[in-house]
Amino acid sequence: MARVTSRRQNSTRSLSESANLPKHSRKLFDRSFPCAWDGARRPGCAAECACGWTERCHPSFVFVLDNTTGSGRHGQLVDVGVCGMDFRVPVLVSLLLPVLLLTCLISVRRIMTDAVYSELKLFDRESRRMDDLCNKKLFKRKGEETQ
Structure with a gap:
Protein backbone atom coordinates (compact mmCIF):
# COMPACT_ATOMS: atom_id res chain seq x y z
CA MET A 1 0.00 0.00 0.00
CA SER A 14 2.73 34.66 7.78
CA LEU A 15 1.94 38.12 9.11
CA SER A 16 5.33 38.46 10.77
CA GLU A 17 7.12 37.63 7.51
CA SER A 18 5.03 40.02 5.40
CA ALA A 19 5.78 42.88 7.80
CA ASN A 20 9.49 42.51 7.01
CA LEU A 21 9.09 43.11 3.25
CA PRO A 22 9.74 46.80 2.62
CA LYS A 23 11.19 46.20 -0.85
CA ASP A 86 1.63 30.01 -14.20
CA PHE A 87 -1.89 30.52 -15.57
CA ARG A 88 -1.89 34.19 -14.53
CA VAL A 89 0.72 35.21 -17.13
CA PRO A 90 -1.26 34.27 -20.29
CA VAL A 91 -4.47 35.64 -18.74
CA LEU A 92 -2.76 38.95 -18.00
CA VAL A 93 -1.28 39.15 -21.50
CA SER A 94 -4.61 38.30 -23.15
CA LEU A 95 -6.36 41.03 -21.17
CA LEU A 96 -3.71 43.73 -21.55
CA LEU A 97 -2.90 43.25 -25.24
CA PRO A 98 -6.32 44.34 -26.64
CA VAL A 99 -6.45 47.28 -24.23
CA LEU A 100 -2.97 48.38 -25.30
CA LEU A 101 -3.80 48.06 -29.00
CA LEU A 102 -7.05 49.99 -28.61
CA THR A 103 -5.25 52.75 -26.70
CA CYS A 104 -2.62 53.01 -29.44
CA LEU A 105 -5.29 53.13 -32.14
CA ILE A 106 -7.24 55.90 -30.39
CA SER A 107 -4.07 57.90 -29.72
CA VAL A 108 -2.83 57.70 -33.31
CA ARG A 109 -6.26 58.62 -34.66
CA ARG A 110 -6.49 61.62 -32.37
CA ILE A 111 -2.99 62.83 -33.27
CA MET A 112 -3.74 62.50 -36.98
CA THR A 113 -7.07 64.35 -36.78
CA ASP A 114 -5.50 67.16 -34.73
CA ALA A 115 -2.75 67.52 -37.32
CA VAL A 116 -5.24 67.72 -40.20
CA TYR A 117 -7.54 70.23 -38.46
CA SER A 118 -4.68 72.47 -37.40
CA GLU A 119 -3.43 72.68 -41.02
CA LEU A 120 -6.80 73.49 -42.55
CA LYS A 121 -7.86 76.09 -39.98
CA LEU A 122 -11.45 75.56 -41.11
CA PHE A 123 -12.84 75.12 -37.65
CA ASP A 124 -11.85 78.48 -36.17
CA ARG A 125 -14.59 80.84 -35.02
CA GLU A 126 -13.88 83.33 -37.78
CA SER A 127 -14.17 80.86 -40.62
CA ARG A 128 -17.35 79.07 -39.65
CA ARG A 129 -19.59 81.07 -41.92
CA MET A 130 -19.76 80.36 -45.62
CA ASP A 131 -19.12 84.05 -46.44
CA ASP A 132 -15.77 83.94 -44.71
CA LEU A 133 -14.84 80.74 -46.48
CA CYS A 134 -15.62 82.29 -49.86
CA ASN A 135 -13.75 85.49 -49.00
CA LYS A 136 -10.68 83.52 -48.03
CA LYS A 137 -10.65 82.05 -51.54
CA LEU A 138 -10.82 78.49 -50.35
CA PHE A 139 -13.52 77.80 -52.91
CA LYS A 140 -13.22 78.95 -56.50
CA ARG A 141 -16.12 80.73 -58.13
CA LYS A 142 -16.78 80.29 -61.82
CA GLY A 143 -14.48 82.45 -63.86
CA GLU A 144 -12.14 83.22 -60.96
CA GLU A 145 -8.60 82.07 -60.76
CA THR A 146 -6.75 81.48 -57.56
CA GLN A 147 -3.80 83.67 -56.87
Missing part, protein backbone atom coordinates in the same frame (compact mmCIF):
# COMPACT_ATOMS: atom_id res chain seq x y z
CA ALA A 2 1.43 3.36 -1.00
CA ARG A 3 1.17 6.44 1.19
CA VAL A 4 1.03 9.92 -0.29
CA THR A 5 3.38 12.44 1.27
CA SER A 6 3.47 16.06 0.23
CA ARG A 7 6.54 18.16 0.90
CA ARG A 8 5.16 21.19 -0.89
CA GLN A 9 5.87 24.49 0.79
CA ASN A 10 2.96 26.81 1.47
CA SER A 11 2.82 29.84 -0.78
CA THR A 12 1.09 32.02 1.81
CA ARG A 13 3.26 34.06 4.11
CA HIS A 24 8.72 43.89 -2.53
CA SER A 25 10.25 44.19 -5.97
CA ARG A 26 13.62 42.94 -4.70
CA LYS A 27 11.91 40.01 -2.95
CA LEU A 28 10.15 39.10 -6.20
CA PHE A 29 13.41 38.13 -7.91
CA ASP A 30 15.27 37.09 -4.74
CA ARG A 31 14.85 33.32 -5.02
CA SER A 32 16.96 30.30 -4.21
CA PHE A 33 18.73 28.50 -7.04
CA PRO A 34 16.47 27.53 -9.96
CA CYS A 35 15.35 23.97 -10.61
CA ALA A 36 17.58 21.99 -12.98
CA TRP A 37 16.22 20.95 -16.36
CA ASP A 38 16.17 17.17 -16.78
CA GLY A 39 15.43 17.16 -20.52
CA ALA A 40 11.64 17.16 -20.33
CA ARG A 41 10.76 19.18 -17.22
CA ARG A 42 12.21 20.83 -14.11
CA PRO A 43 11.35 18.73 -11.03
CA GLY A 44 12.15 19.46 -7.40
CA CYS A 45 10.42 22.76 -6.69
CA ALA A 46 8.44 21.35 -3.76
CA ALA A 47 11.63 20.55 -1.89
CA GLU A 48 14.85 22.42 -2.55
CA CYS A 49 14.73 24.63 -5.66
CA ALA A 50 12.54 27.49 -6.87
CA CYS A 51 10.60 28.19 -10.05
CA GLY A 52 10.90 31.41 -12.03
CA TRP A 53 8.57 34.34 -11.40
CA THR A 54 6.38 33.45 -14.43
CA GLU A 55 6.06 29.82 -13.28
CA ARG A 56 4.49 27.94 -10.42
CA CYS A 57 5.15 24.61 -8.76
CA HIS A 58 2.68 21.98 -9.99
CA PRO A 59 2.30 18.64 -8.17
CA SER A 60 4.41 15.77 -9.45
CA PHE A 61 4.49 12.49 -7.54
CA VAL A 62 7.38 10.02 -7.48
CA PHE A 63 7.21 6.53 -6.00
CA VAL A 64 9.95 6.07 -3.39
CA LEU A 65 10.67 2.56 -2.08
CA ASP A 66 10.93 1.95 1.64
CA ASN A 67 14.35 0.61 2.64
CA THR A 68 13.07 -0.79 5.93
CA THR A 69 10.98 -3.57 4.41
CA GLY A 70 12.47 -6.75 3.05
CA SER A 71 10.45 -6.75 -0.14
CA GLY A 72 10.88 -3.90 -2.57
CA ARG A 73 7.15 -3.49 -3.21
CA HIS A 74 6.29 -1.14 -0.37
CA GLY A 75 6.89 2.55 -0.64
CA GLN A 76 5.27 5.93 -0.69
CA LEU A 77 4.36 8.59 -3.21
CA VAL A 78 6.32 11.78 -2.61
CA ASP A 79 5.35 15.11 -4.14
CA VAL A 80 8.56 16.57 -5.58
CA GLY A 81 6.81 19.24 -7.65
CA VAL A 82 7.58 20.37 -11.19
CA CYS A 83 7.92 23.92 -12.55
CA GLY A 84 5.32 24.86 -15.12
CA MET A 85 3.76 28.02 -16.56
Whole structure:
Protein backbone atom coordinates (compact mmCIF):
# COMPACT_ATOMS: atom_id res chain seq x y z
CA MET A 1 0.00 0.00 0.00
CA ALA A 2 1.43 3.36 -1.00
CA ARG A 3 1.17 6.44 1.19
CA VAL A 4 1.03 9.92 -0.29
CA THR A 5 3.38 12.44 1.27
CA SER A 6 3.47 16.06 0.23
CA ARG A 7 6.54 18.16 0.90
CA ARG A 8 5.16 21.19 -0.89
CA GLN A 9 5.87 24.49 0.79
CA ASN A 10 2.96 26.81 1.47
CA SER A 11 2.82 29.84 -0.78
CA THR A 12 1.09 32.02 1.81
CA ARG A 13 3.26 34.06 4.11
CA SER A 14 2.73 34.66 7.78
CA LEU A 15 1.94 38.12 9.11
CA SER A 16 5.33 38.46 10.77
CA GLU A 17 7.12 37.63 7.51
CA SER A 18 5.03 40.02 5.40
CA ALA A 19 5.78 42.88 7.80
CA ASN A 20 9.49 42.51 7.01
CA LEU A 21 9.09 43.11 3.25
CA PRO A 22 9.74 46.80 2.62
CA LYS A 23 11.19 46.20 -0.85
CA HIS A 24 8.72 43.89 -2.53
CA SER A 25 10.25 44.19 -5.97
CA ARG A 26 13.62 42.94 -4.70
CA LYS A 27 11.91 40.01 -2.95
CA LEU A 28 10.15 39.10 -6.20
CA PHE A 29 13.41 38.13 -7.91
CA ASP A 30 15.27 37.09 -4.74
CA ARG A 31 14.85 33.32 -5.02
CA SER A 32 16.96 30.30 -4.21
CA PHE A 33 18.73 28.50 -7.04
CA PRO A 34 16.47 27.53 -9.96
CA CYS A 35 15.35 23.97 -10.61
CA ALA A 36 17.58 21.99 -12.98
CA TRP A 37 16.22 20.95 -16.36
CA ASP A 38 16.17 17.17 -16.78
CA GLY A 39 15.43 17.16 -20.52
CA ALA A 40 11.64 17.16 -20.33
CA ARG A 41 10.76 19.18 -17.22
CA ARG A 42 12.21 20.83 -14.11
CA PRO A 43 11.35 18.73 -11.03
CA GLY A 44 12.15 19.46 -7.40
CA CYS A 45 10.42 22.76 -6.69
CA ALA A 46 8.44 21.35 -3.76
CA ALA A 47 11.63 20.55 -1.89
CA GLU A 48 14.85 22.42 -2.55
CA CYS A 49 14.73 24.63 -5.66
CA ALA A 50 12.54 27.49 -6.87
CA CYS A 51 10.60 28.19 -10.05
CA GLY A 52 10.90 31.41 -12.03
CA TRP A 53 8.57 34.34 -11.40
CA THR A 54 6.38 33.45 -14.43
CA GLU A 55 6.06 29.82 -13.28
CA ARG A 56 4.49 27.94 -10.42
CA CYS A 57 5.15 24.61 -8.76
CA HIS A 58 2.68 21.98 -9.99
CA PRO A 59 2.30 18.64 -8.17
CA SER A 60 4.41 15.77 -9.45
CA PHE A 61 4.49 12.49 -7.54
CA VAL A 62 7.38 10.02 -7.48
CA PHE A 63 7.21 6.53 -6.00
CA VAL A 64 9.95 6.07 -3.39
CA LEU A 65 10.67 2.56 -2.08
CA ASP A 66 10.93 1.95 1.64
CA ASN A 67 14.35 0.61 2.64
CA THR A 68 13.07 -0.79 5.93
CA THR A 69 10.98 -3.57 4.41
CA GLY A 70 12.47 -6.75 3.05
CA SER A 71 10.45 -6.75 -0.14
CA GLY A 72 10.88 -3.90 -2.57
CA ARG A 73 7.15 -3.49 -3.21
CA HIS A 74 6.29 -1.14 -0.37
CA GLY A 75 6.89 2.55 -0.64
CA GLN A 76 5.27 5.93 -0.69
CA LEU A 77 4.36 8.59 -3.21
CA VAL A 78 6.32 11.78 -2.61
CA ASP A 79 5.35 15.11 -4.14
CA VAL A 80 8.56 16.57 -5.58
CA GLY A 81 6.81 19.24 -7.65
CA VAL A 82 7.58 20.37 -11.19
CA CYS A 83 7.92 23.92 -12.55
CA GLY A 84 5.32 24.86 -15.12
CA MET A 85 3.76 28.02 -16.56
CA ASP A 86 1.63 30.01 -14.20
CA PHE A 87 -1.89 30.52 -15.57
CA ARG A 88 -1.89 34.19 -14.53
CA VAL A 89 0.72 35.21 -17.13
CA PRO A 90 -1.26 34.27 -20.29
CA VAL A 91 -4.47 35.64 -18.74
CA LEU A 92 -2.76 38.95 -18.00
CA VAL A 93 -1.28 39.15 -21.50
CA SER A 94 -4.61 38.30 -23.15
CA LEU A 95 -6.36 41.03 -21.17
CA LEU A 96 -3.71 43.73 -21.55
CA LEU A 97 -2.90 43.25 -25.24
CA PRO A 98 -6.32 44.34 -26.64
CA VAL A 99 -6.45 47.28 -24.23
CA LEU A 100 -2.97 48.38 -25.30
CA LEU A 101 -3.80 48.06 -29.00
CA LEU A 102 -7.05 49.99 -28.61
CA THR A 103 -5.25 52.75 -26.70
CA CYS A 104 -2.62 53.01 -29.44
CA LEU A 105 -5.29 53.13 -32.14
CA ILE A 106 -7.24 55.90 -30.39
CA SER A 107 -4.07 57.90 -29.72
CA VAL A 108 -2.83 57.70 -33.31
CA ARG A 109 -6.26 58.62 -34.66
CA ARG A 110 -6.49 61.62 -32.37
CA ILE A 111 -2.99 62.83 -33.27
CA MET A 112 -3.74 62.50 -36.98
CA THR A 113 -7.07 64.35 -36.78
CA ASP A 114 -5.50 67.16 -34.73
CA ALA A 115 -2.75 67.52 -37.32
CA VAL A 116 -5.24 67.72 -40.20
CA TYR A 117 -7.54 70.23 -38.46
CA SER A 118 -4.68 72.47 -37.40
CA GLU A 119 -3.43 72.68 -41.02
CA LEU A 120 -6.80 73.49 -42.55
CA LYS A 121 -7.86 76.09 -39.98
CA LEU A 122 -11.45 75.56 -41.11
CA PHE A 123 -12.84 75.12 -37.65
CA ASP A 124 -11.85 78.48 -36.17
CA ARG A 125 -14.59 80.84 -35.02
CA GLU A 126 -13.88 83.33 -37.78
CA SER A 127 -14.17 80.86 -40.62
CA ARG A 128 -17.35 79.07 -39.65
CA ARG A 129 -19.59 81.07 -41.92
CA MET A 130 -19.76 80.36 -45.62
CA ASP A 131 -19.12 84.05 -46.44
CA ASP A 132 -15.77 83.94 -44.71
CA LEU A 133 -14.84 80.74 -46.48
CA CYS A 134 -15.62 82.29 -49.86
CA ASN A 135 -13.75 85.49 -49.00
CA LYS A 136 -10.68 83.52 -48.03
CA LYS A 137 -10.65 82.05 -51.54
CA LEU A 138 -10.82 78.49 -50.35
CA PHE A 139 -13.52 77.80 -52.91
CA LYS A 140 -13.22 78.95 -56.50
CA ARG A 141 -16.12 80.73 -58.13
CA LYS A 142 -16.78 80.29 -61.82
CA GLY A 143 -14.48 82.45 -63.86
CA GLU A 144 -12.14 83.22 -60.96
CA GLU A 145 -8.60 82.07 -60.76
CA THR A 146 -6.75 81.48 -57.56
CA GLN A 147 -3.80 83.67 -56.87
